[in-house]
Amino acid sequence: GENVEQHPSTLSVQEGDSAVIKCTYSDSASNYFPWYKQELGKRPQLIIDIRSNVGEKKDQRIAVTLNKTAKHFSLHITETQPEDSAVYFCAASSYAGNMLTFGGGTRLMVKP
């Protein structure tokens, strides 16, 4: 089955700096890669996703890049703000798959 590794487990940045979170996956058939943000005590919420027919996708301050050859994908947050502080989860699934396999999460702390 799929295995997703996520790094780093914690990340502290200064407000205004960029943050990068990286994930690797094991199943070469995987072709859907979403990212979820979970604030303390709240439900995970989808912030961006990418499918394997594209290498990069951007939405305002958030971007995701995908390298299918190396089987890794990354989340980039620019101009970080204190409200970006949360736990971020990457996930992967194949088209034929029914479920997402999640990484272990990254706790992002943005210091004002």
Added chain:
Amino acid sequence: GAGVSQSPSNKVTEKGKDVELRCDPISGHTALYWYRQRLGQGLEFLIYFQGNSAPDKSGLPSDRFSAERTGESVSTLTIQRTQQEDSAVYLCASSPERGPYGYTFGSGTRLTVV
């Protein structure tokens, strides 16, 4: 409803007791998933329902865990003879289409086994 609703939000139970967790998906969502999230960890897949098809139970950790869904509506996750390692947040998600796209998560049930 407007979102995925889970109940109870918190449950404390004694070791060895059975518990039942409930999930009301978004109306019209055919896919429903249960995940478990232990403290400080990622989400572990438990079970997946798609319409009237047989559920994918491949993530259930033991035969103490079971789940049912009536058509495309409410689902219940039952844990029998609870153990302390069952303590976690149990999250339900629904999706309007087949496959893992566009999950909407509920707020979860925090289960504590004492």
